[in-house]
Amino acid sequence: MKQVRKPYSKHSIPQQAFDWYDDYAHGRMDRRTFLSRLATLSVMGFSVPSLLGGLTPDYAQAEQVSFNDPAIKASFQIFPSPSGHGEGRGYWVAPTGTTETRPGVLVVHENRGLNPYIKDVARRLAKAGFVAFAPDALYPVGGYPGNDDAGRDLQRNLSRHKIEADFLAAASFLKGHSATTSKTGAVGFCFGGYMVNYLVAAGKNLLDAGVVFYGTPAAEELQNNINTPLLIHLAGLDERVNSSWPSYESKLRQLKADFEMHEYEGANHGFHNDSTARYSPGDAELAWQRTLAFFDRHLR
Known part of the structure; x- marks a missing residue:
């Protein structure tokens, strides 16, 4: 069975990933550039899918x-x-x-x-x-x-x-x-x-x-x-x-x-x-x- 990596938590995501996401979410960076920059973090052991899982909303987990x-x-x-x-x-x-x-x-x-x-x-x-x-x-x-x-x-x-x-x-x-x-x-x-x-x-x-x-x-x-x-x-x-x-x-x-x-x-x-x-x-x-x-x- 293929193992699915869980999204990273706030404390494990590098700050530059948050900053890039903010630029992307507010139209100052296109999606291709955003994903390319996230990919540069792979040398630090981060996967793009898991980073995206942490940065993008999971509304099912947020209902109060x-x-x-x-x-x-x-x-x-x-x-x-x-x-x-x-x-x-x-x-x-x-x-x-x-x-x-x-x-x-x-x-x-x-x-x-x-x-x-x-x-x-x-x-x-x-x-x-x-x-x-x-x-x-x-x-x-x-x-x-x-x-x-x-x-x-x-x-x-x-x-x-x-x-x-x-x-x-x-x-x-x-x-x-x-x-x-x-x-x-x-x-x-x-x-x-x-x-x-x-x-x-x-x-x-x-x-x-x-x-x-x-x-x-x-x-x-x-x-x-x-x-x-x-x-x-x-x-x-x-x-x-x-x-x-x-x-x-x-x-x-x-x-x-x-x-x-x-x-x-x-x-x-x-x-x-x-x-x-x-x-x-x-x-x-x-x-x-x-x-x-x-x-x-x-x-x-």
Whole structure:
């Protein structure tokens, strides 16, 4: 019988492999180059298939809250987006057992569509007592395709302007829904982190709190509009995103914005995503508890 090598763990994967994966996942390196660079690690005893197994998501291993959990109810809802793609669709998760309205939290995915990890984040928020709404930017082209590489290609080829308009529309839909209070927050990861920064800059008075996981700022010409409390999580090893932070921090201080930032030493971009070896359990849990406390403070 052929022996299958298990994926390497976070602690055994060389840092340069994480860095190359980040370049590949964000369009700064093509797949052929990425695989060629991984192959150079073979002299150190690493196999490309096992490295890929550790670097790419295994969503079956990442579920924390089942969609069958009786404390929540999940469904899909359509919302109008006249300035975007016409309409959008998102994953709606609400607590069960009560008819009272709850604060809403928009959940914004990475640069590959509404994958299972982001759905699970929405369910975690509902378990914490919020109404969570996670739109899929790929809905206009059939939705998340079940494969991250294909999802990245689809999202890369959509109009960024229309995607931004879709998320503005989704936030408005959530804020005005009969199941939610007037208090609305947003949390986003990677591209979603950028989108939260964009929403607090472009959507005047739309959000009451924003949480950014390793996301870049909105365009400089929009930043003067920021008046929403922000919680920003940065990964210590994420040079690409962190290079944008000093000027953004300077602008937030100039605006006297209500913000706090936490940098997690030794963590990689994507450290909250528990489906890959980039996951850092201690950092992810601390960041999540800070996120829930931030939403409790500003949305309850």
